Amino acid sequence: MRHTIDSVIRKSVFPFLLLFVTVFAWFNAASLDRQSGKDFQNFLPAEKDSTLATPLFSARRVPVFLQAPIADKELKTELEKIVAQLPGLSCVNVLEDGRVIYERLSNEPVVPASTQKLLTAIALLDVFGPDHKFTTRVLSKTQPVNGLIEGDLWLIGGGDPLLMTAKYAERYKDPFPYTNIKDLVMLVVSDGINEIRGAVVGDESLFDEKRFVETWPERFRHTDQKQSGPLSALSLNAGFTRWDPIKESNGFNTPADDPAKYAADVFEELLEDNGIEVEEGAKSGLAPDDAFFEIARIDSPSMLEIISKMLLGSDNTTAEILLKGLSARFEAQGTSLGGINIVADSLNKSGYQMDGVVIADASGLDYGNRVTCMLLTELLDKGIYSSDLKQSLPVTGETGTLRKRLVETPAEGRVRGKTGSLNGVISLAGTVDTIFDRNLSFAFVTNFDGEKNRIRSLHDQIILEFIEYPKGPSLEVLAPIYVK
CATH class of the missing domain: 3.40.710.10 (DD-peptidase/beta-lactamase superfamily)
Known part of the structure; x- marks a missing residue:
């Protein structure tokens, strides 16, 4: 009996509810019609007038509400x-x-x-915003004099994950913006420097030196499966010294034991290829506080572009x-x-x-x-x-x-x-x-x-x-x- 009463109530109330929604919508439409005048008439198809074949209280007046549940x-x-x-x-x-x-x-x-x-x-x-960029800098303790830098040249990692050589970037099928380390070298060259009486030193001190997340499975932490390169604030080519030039997967890649030194090695080689003599071999280390003369700097792509690269190839x-x-x-x-x-x-x-x-x-x-x-x-x-x-x-x-x-x-x-x-x-x-x-x-x-x-x-x-x-x-x- 209770079920029958509830059913009758529901059947009685629903038409009135539908009527209320329909009439409310009709009055709103009429109000808009009065306000818009000719503009509203222009909105209607020219070959049709506003005579409605659908009765005023038809359920067709609320199509969106009906379509969704179906x-x-x-x-x-x-x-x-x-x-x-x-x-x-x-x-x-x-x-x-x-x-x-x-x-x-x-x-x-x-x-x-x-x-x-x-x-x-x-x-x-x-946190960063879509336009944020990371900066890799080149510093020295002394200003260049007649193209000569006395002492070391410091390559300071700023956490740019897309610092790469062209050869490494070209292995990916989908093109993407990246930070070409050669562009940074050419900025040093354009400054008129021709000799460094010291070494190129890679500084990754912006981050700690833990190369992998400590809670990862063993096969990821010791690079057996090479799901990630070694993590560093100065990461060149994702920290890989050798890689498969055709396949995007990292299975045949060789991770750097010292990513900062590897970046310094490549930077030194490019300097010498472009006519700058470097007296000592590359190494990694912490830049001294008095290494504050900026020789060159280069910015990464924007944060949004970096995220796109991260998501595109996982x-x-x-x-x-x-x-x-x-x-x-x-x-x-x-x-x-x-x-x-x-x-x-x-x-x-x-x-x-x-x-x-x-x-x-x-x-x-x-x-x-x-x-x-x-x-x-x-x-x-x-x-x-x-x-x-x-x-x-x-x-x-x-x-x-x-x-x-x-x-x-x-x-x-x-x-x-x-x-x-x-x-x-x-x-x-x-x-x-x-x-x-x-x-x-x-x-x-x-x-x-x-x-x-x-x-x-x-x-x-x-x-x-x-x-x-x-x-x-x-x-x-x-x-x-x-x-x-």
């Missing part, structure tokens, strides 16, 4: 079929302008792999150098732990949902990281830097880690996303431009024991469902019809 229900039905096949612990979240379209365990903390870089990127933009070395750079901005010396605390503080102050989130590094190599799918989608969907973040992501079938993903499918060129992959982890977070000109933010992370390719295939199937959103009656079908 489309969301259909998407949910299709996604549930796919998500049910995901093994292990999987979180999924889909947003459109802050509205949750679909979620499954979206607040469950999971290991993110490289989607961790999204947290790092937002914190970097918040550059672990760049991520971890930038993390120490965050720390060095506020502390005497940059450390990974200091940077971790700053990232957490930035995200908390920005109002993101941080319950259960644990930050263990910048790159996502650490299994101690925990994020939620809700947080990943929030980073892409809200905040003053979400647009910058989205534009920095790889594109399906075109660039970066998504170059070979979803090729020759309706999703090609329509998805920007950050991939993640570790043993037992597959993740993807990004945005989709649907065929109906809607933009969705999404994240899915799967922690599992099993076969990666199958999970990646299921993730791709989810993306393909997004592409056709919103299914169901179109706005044109639901909207009022104008007739002559």
Whole structure:
């Protein structure tokens, strides 16, 4: 009996609620018509008048309100079929302008792999701003006299992760702005210097000398898998002395034992190639306080450009150098732990949902990281830097880690996303431009024991469902019809 009464009440109230919304919208439209006059008439198609075939109290007056629940229900039905096949612990979240379209365990903390870089990127933009640049300087204790510098020449690392030689930069398929160390050499040459009666000394003292994050798995810390170069404030070619000229992966690369000395070695060689005699061999060390004569300086690309490079190829070395750079901005010396605390503080102050989130590094190599799918989608969907973040992501079938993903499918060129992959982890977070000109933010992370390719295939199937959103009656079908 109670059920029958409730049903009658609901059926009685709904028409009045719909009537209220419709009449309110009608009066607002009438008010706008009076204010805009001829401008409003110009807005209507010239060949049609304003006679409506749809009755005033028709449900077609509220098309958007009707379309969303129908489309969301259909998407949910299709996604549930796919998500049910995901093994292990999987979180999924889909947003459109802050509205949750679909979620499954979206607040469950999971290991993110490289989607961790999204947290790092937002914190970097918040703390440094998109236009910040890092500076590498050349100093001496004495001013040049007749082209001669008495004593050492100090190459001071400023935390630029993209200080490179042209040969190293050319190994990447996607072109990107970088700091060419030869340009810094040519600034020294242009100053009229022709002899250095000392050595080139690399100074990396802006950061500590810990080459890797201490909580990483053993295979990452001792470079067996070379997922990152040795971390340094004076990092040339990501700290690698030799590299595969064709493959972007670091598997055949040789890390420098002393990154600052390696940078000084290359700098000295380039000086000599360009006619400057250097008396002593390159080395690393701390510049003395009285080495304050600036011979040359060079700035890095902007922070936004560096972040784009980091996300495009999932550059672990760049991520971890930038993390120490965050720390060095506020502390005497940059450390990974200091940077971790700053990232957490930035995200908390920005109002993101941080319950259960644990930050263990910048790159996502650490299994101690925990994020939620809700947080990943929030980073892409809200905040003053979400647009910058989205534009920095790889594109399906075109660039970066998504170059070979979803090729020759309706999703090609329509998805920007950050991939993640570790043993037992597959993740993807990004945005989709649907065929109906809607933009969705999404994240899915799967922690599992099993076969990666199958999970990646299921993730791709989810993306393909997004592409056709919103299914169901179109706005044109639901909207009022104008007739002559």
